[in-house]
Amino acid sequence: MYGSAYIDPNTKFDGYLAPGEDPAQLAEFEARIAAGDKIEPRDWMPALYRKQLIRMIEQHAHSEIIGSLPEGTWITRAPGFRRKLALMAKVQDEVGHAQLLYNAAETLGKSREDMVNDLLTGKSKYSNVFNYPAVTWADSAVIAWLIDAAAIVNQLANSKGSYGPYSRALDRICAEESFHLKYGHDNVVFLATGTPKQRQMVQEALNRWWEPIMHFFGPPDSASQHTEVLMRWKVKMDTNDNMRQTFLNMYVPKIWDLGLSVPDTELRKNEETGKWEYTEPNWETFKQVINGNGPCNAERLAVRRMAEEKGRWVRRAILKENTEYATPLS
Amino acid sequence: MKINSLDPRIERAQLDSESQQGMNTPMDQFQTYEVFEQKKRGTHHIHVGSVHAPNAELAAVFAKEQYSRRGQCVNIWVAPTTSIYATAYEDADIFETTPSKYHRDPESYKVMDRIQAYKQKQNA
Numbered sequence: 001m002y003g004s005a006y007i008d009p010n011t012k013f014d015g016y017l018a019p020g021e022d023p024a025q026l027a028e029f030e031a032r033i034a035a036g037d038k039i040e041p042r043d044w045m046p047a048l049y050r051k052q053l054i055r056m057i058e059q060h061a062h063s064e065i066i067g068s069l070p071e072g073t074w075i076t077r078a079p080g081f082r083r084k085l086a087l088m089a090k091v092q093d094e095v096g097h098a099q100l101l102y103n104a105a106e107t108l109g110k111s112r113e114d115m116v117n118d119l120l121t122g123k124s125k126y127s128n129v130f131n132y133p134a135v136t137w138a139d140s141a142v143i144a145w146l147i148d149a150a151a152i153v154n155q156l157a158n159s160k161g162s163y164g165p166y167s168r169a170l171d172r173i174c175a176e177e178s179f180h181l182k183y184g185h186d187n188v189v190f191l192a193t194g195t196p197k198q199r200q201m202v203q204e205a206l207n208r209w210w211e212p213i214m215h216f217f218g219p220p221d222s223a224s225q226h227t228e229v230l231m232r233w234k235v236k237m238d239t240n241d242n243m244r245q246t247f248l249n250m251y252v253p254k255i256w257d258l259g260l261s262v263p264d265t266e267l268r269k270n271e272e273t274g275k276w277e278y279t280e281p282n283w284e285t286f287k288q289v290i291n292g293n294g295p296c297n298a299e300r301l302a303v304r305r306m307a308e309e310k311g312r313w314v315r316r317a318i319l320k321e322n323t324e325y326a327t328p329l330s
Numbered sequence: 331m332k333i334n335s336l337d338p339r340i341e342r343a344q345l346d347s348e349s350q351q352g353m354n355t356p357m358d359q360f361q362t363y364e365v366f367e368q369k370k371r372g373t374h375h376i377h378v379g380s381v382h383a384p385n386a387e388l389a390a391v392f393a394k395e396q397y398s399r400r401g402q403c404v405n406i407w408v409a410p411t412t413s414i415y416a417t418a419y420e421d422a423d424i425f426e427t428t429p430s431k432y433h434r435d436p437e438s439y440k441v442m443d444r445i446q447a448y449k450q451k452q453n454a
Contacts, residue, residue: 043419073337096396103380106362112382113354120352133336168379176400302333302345305352315358318384326411328362328380 016229018047033234038164041107041330048226052235054108055124057166061101062119062126066300068094070134071143079137086183090144093180097173103328104165111325120305128286129212131294138191138198138205144184146209146251150216152177153247162234165330185254192258199260206255207263214264214281215289217244248276363389364414365397368405375407386410 078084118124159170191202366375383389
């Protein structure tokens with residue numbers, strides 16, 4: 001769901017084993033996962049497992065950093081001091097989540113510098129929703145409520161995954177996200193139960209964000225050769241469609257409760273199947289935005305580059321000579 | 331191309347979308363420190379994760395921001411990752427005999443049977 005990038009294009013996988021990998025070791029690895037054990041950084045793991053996890057965790061980390069930008073926009077213009085404080089705390093949480101996630105990805109052998117560089121060059125992606133602007137304060141409310149809600153659905157699933165450092169990071173993250181969700185819900189409810197102008201603001205924001213939210217979990221899972229093995233290895237914990245269903249089931253009724261509407265006339269729960277029916281969002285738009293053509297892609301990366309560039313002299317000034325880097329332990 | 335943004339601060343920064351600045355070179359993000367947190371006095375410090383920092387003092391500052399944002403914490407230790415020696419998971423067999431050493435287990439000392447037998451014999 002966090003897009004796709006960073007798989008070493010030079011590795012040729014035979015099925016899902018890389019050249020030289022031992023089927024006996026693989027069997028041991030799979031037995032450990034099947035028994036519910038976690039994999040730790042210094043354990044043997046198949047190259048495909050490592051690559052897929054780096055890709056996923058790194059993109060998740062980038063998403064936290066970039067995701068703080070559309071909301072951060074509203075800190076200086078937040079309506080009231082309490083909301084300003086809460087939004088600052090939320091944005092700081094998100095940046096902290098990125099640190100935890102970069103850390104987990106690093107245990108797999110990719111340095112933080114390489115991850116930052118791959119973000120800046122566009123080689124690594126981040127969640128597509130953050131390429132859209134937060135036009136009004138109501139947009140920041142909808143992001144904090146519904147984007148964070150969608151992220152929680154995904155993160156709760158992934159926290160049951162097999163890689164120890166990622167699970168541990170997600171446990172911490174999920175605990176903090178519950179504040180974000182309540183904060184976002186509070187803001188949306190305040191607007192939705194307010195003046196007609198406030199209601200209109202939040203409805204318009206919801207209309208703007210609906211398609212990006214439907215895109216959030218990614219396109220329906222294709223029968224890719226790796227999906228089955230990644231689920232067996234507990235890297236991918238649920239299908240995109242299942243997670244989208246979980247989200248709709250939890251949040252559409254809450255949206256309707258407020259008398260707000262969702263810009264999809266087909267959206268309804270089929271009581272027989274228990275599944276939500278909806279208009280497929282435009283997946284071509286999704287592809288376009290991921291590939292750099294969304295309304296804010298260039299701005300997000302330019303802001304990120306500025307942060308790296310302007311902070312550099314401070315980092316250089318405090319860096320001691322001859323310090324050694326070591327991969328974090330767990 | 332100049333970035334046009336809805337955010338007045340970004341608009342004022344006059345950012346250029348073609349800029350190549352900002353790329354990281356090795357050690358730009360410093361070394362890593364492992365973080366241990368004590369939730370309350372009298373309990374053990376527990377490893378909670380790691381941070382990147384240029385020195386131990388800043389590592390402690392980052393550790394506080396990162397790992398003690400909520401809930402209780404009374405003390406933090408940080409140690410350079412390079413200073414930590416860890417056993418290997420492949421060598422987990424070094425711990426294998428631990429549970430089988432019954433002679434160190436209070437449960438394995440069953441004196442009551444013997445005492446009962448002794449008493450019965452005395453009373454016989």
